[in-house]
Amino acid sequence: MTIVKNNELTPEQVRDSKVYRQWGLTESEYNLIVTELNRLPNFTETGIFSGMWSEHVSYKKSKPILRKFWSTNARVLQGPGEGAGILDIGDGQAVVFKAESHNHPSFVEPYEGAATGVGGILRDIFSMGAQPIAVLDSLRFGELDDAHTRHIVDGVIAGIAGYGNAIGIPTVGGEIGFDPVYSGNPLVNVMAVGLMDQAAMQVGQAKGIGNSIIYVGAKTGRDGINGASFASAEFSTEHASDRSAVQVGDPFLEKLVMDATLKAVNAHSDIIVGIQDMGAAGLLSSSSEMAAKAGMGITLDLNNVPQRETNMTPYELMLSESQERMLFVVKCGEEQAIIDLFQEADLDAVIIGEVTDNGRYILEFDHQVVADVPIDFLTHAPKQTLPMAEPKRLLSMSEVQYQPDVSNLKQTILSLLAQPTIASKAKLFRHFDSMVRSDTVIKPGGDASLVRVRGTKKALAMTTDVNARYLYLNPYVGAKMAVAEAARNIVATGALPIGITDGLNFGSPDNPEVYYELDQAVAGINAVAKQLDTPIISGNVSLYNETDGQAIYPTPMIGMVGLLENVRNATTIGFKNVGDKIYIIGETLDSFNGSEIQKMQTGSIDGQLFGFDDAAEMSSQRLVRTAISQQLLASAHDLSEGGLIVALLESSFLGQLSFNIKTALADKYLFSETQSRFIVSVPESQVVTFEQLAGQKATLLGQVTNTDEMMLTTATQQIILSRQETQKVYQESISWKLKA
């Protein structure tokens, strides 16, 4: 069984040249393979082990930590381990969601990297049998004064738009942040949400001896060969010219694949055994994982794989990451119905193999066996327990909170509004079709987005969030805050948070300090998720986010979904009526280390992170949800980066109304980022009921007005801001910087 194709190294040459190291296999992993097989692996086998044992596919380094995620409650129909997680939302329906990162590809080729990120996560959703209904993006870039960053921003935004708009799934929200740590390593995390009838649920499993493996969708080319290993390698600027790992997306084709797949699921659920999309490590990973999950074996005849290029080798066919491809397992004898359905949509659908009971992964090519390895061994990379160490920076941090300079309050407010992280991203989000499908109730620009479930009273709220600066100062508490803020976003719409997907973006896990950050972040996410009853049902890990040894901030993106039982109760952040009373919910403290104002005024973030009070968080959220369900609130907005002043201004801008505020707080507290706070506006008629409900939790600040003047009286002074002028700074700052 030592077949050697043209130009391929012999098993002995593989061993002697140690080419496997270039593909990411360590020497000890290679030796383990030799021992298990009891012979030298050939070229193809070495290649498939390198793909399957890459961190991107196997999570061999992160799994010991990911196992700790809490992922079960009564709603969970499908937890981690499949294409996406699934939650029960009643009426026999379910919501499906997951996030995925495309960080490295987006740095190398921003347009295609971001576009194929959207395509990949949508396949994860519809391969579960769900109709995708929304996409959200969590993006991090370097500062906009850098020309290359501007190029990346333009490309990523255009790529998300190019794919999402064309396939017709609305991009309803997300967030965009800027910090120099991302300049050589931008983050492109995409979350997709789908809706399905529970009866249509599909899983990626290859059960039943003799059942057929059917390849569907785009033909296989040489694009993205070994992309999985590429995404698992640290980035060095030397390799920036290496473009072989870039795949090109075709949203038109994916639209056809999506529609046909959903049609197949609805019409032929009795004969479809499993569905899996081909993502990282392509055909290899999808086919071997489907068989492993079912405890079966699989045999593929690679000559049947539809090919776009000529003379492709088994290694290339297995490792290609050509986009828009899916694998179906279909009952033996029933294949033609599926093949016909896809051919009707002008798509390739070809039987390429079958399920076996021998537990082996066997590849045939030109009538010869080119790989024959135990499937369990192939799909279970040797776990690595890595050392952790508390980062040195955390050991010597100042306990004192930064004190902002507010000597010119008005100017400080305007400067803060112009910060790219604070300023409106509407000019960027405008490129995304947020309304296609005609179900978007709350569009980008609110706290969370809201998408109705047609034919019911229900709506789904969704958001992505993380403030990585907080995690940089304290990975455990910062992660708790990320979950809490995501939940506040959901709650501000009136919805009940029901579940989490994550996108864990970290540096190299081989660095004990980074591994510690990962461990602490997961612990922090768990801690708040359990209190909220929002299990973590899916997620993605992106490690090695470093450029020339410099890691990004620990950035665990939290994607959260909420359920609003009656869409008529949907609440938005904008002020609604003149005369409505404005309240702040929650206590405002000295919370400045890691804040936007510290970053703006000192150029960096420093000192021990301020505290997080779990009980205060839960009670603030409970209050807002109760008040919305009793229809007491005209608006609700969570407080986050930039603190009270930014939240007030955003509610004004969105509502096109001003405010007259009087607070006993000193000036600096306008910028405090204490967690667990909201501002809400309450119609006069509901004030008594609201105050009774809120008790000590809410403090009256003032009322909504219809002048251009926004009046603000603090403990020490009164300032007046023109809404029109202030809003211009907020609206235009990003485009001014992009055009620089």
Next chain:
Amino acid sequence: MYLAKIYVTYKPSILDPQGEVIKSALKRMDYIGVEQVSQGKYFEVKLTAKSIDAATAEVESFTDALLINQNTETYHFDLSLVADEVNA
């Protein structure tokens, strides 16, 4: 077999916003000598035909019918004889 290389551009009277954006980017990148940029499309079409005249007529016909929109676009093309390839 003939190889047609077809170059499609906007008619001169039509604003080409993509060309304008590229031009201003080039100016920003200090290519100050750049006077005009127009963005077009380029097609390579292989076809069999009895003669070069027949091939010319064919190319003109399908370019008018599909490759361009005659409201706004115009084109020119080169035609050459190429060896038949054996497609694997």
Next chain:
Amino acid sequence: MKAAVISFPGSNCDFDMLYALQDFGVDAQIVSAKQTALTDFDAIFLPGGFSYGDYLRTGAIARFSPIMSAVTQAANAGKLIVGICNGFQILTEAGLLPGQLLVNATPGFICDEVALSIANHETAYTNAYEMSESIVVPIAHGEGNYFADDDTLARLEANNQIVFRYVNNPNGSVHDIAGIMNERGNIFGMMPHPERAIDEVTGNIDGQNFFKSILSSILTNV
């Protein structure tokens, strides 16, 4: 009234249009672009999307779909033909409406809600709107920049074929044109999406009168 919503490969507003028509009580159904007959229908809607990926030019490949000869036949028979967004682009490529939709003056896809003025109230698409009404309708396109030569524009203006204009032109369209009809008035195309503006839950009902107009004119004519 019986309506067909044509689904081209890559159409993505076909179901939005179908649901909108059904909300107004229209007996509407999706018809594949592979079909060749449309004899049963009073009105035919070409929805938004990216037919054939918008590859080559928007609408350029879709116009050669099998269904398009049936669309042309129906148009000649005086049936109502309505193209929204990509549907408008297909109608111009097919020569059923004059002009062409080019890349936006500032290149890039725009999704927004924009104000429209109603340039002609006496059409099958606008008769239900109040005279003084200015409406806000979503747009979502990268190629919505309407172009026609001067002669064509003069004809459009003279014959009152311009149905909607942008109040603040978002894409560079000549004469601020957002929607036009043919001389006979039975073929209509517009870039904005009235089918996204019919439900209070999603925050905009300015498109309702568009559908009411069509309904009343079909009921009058049938």
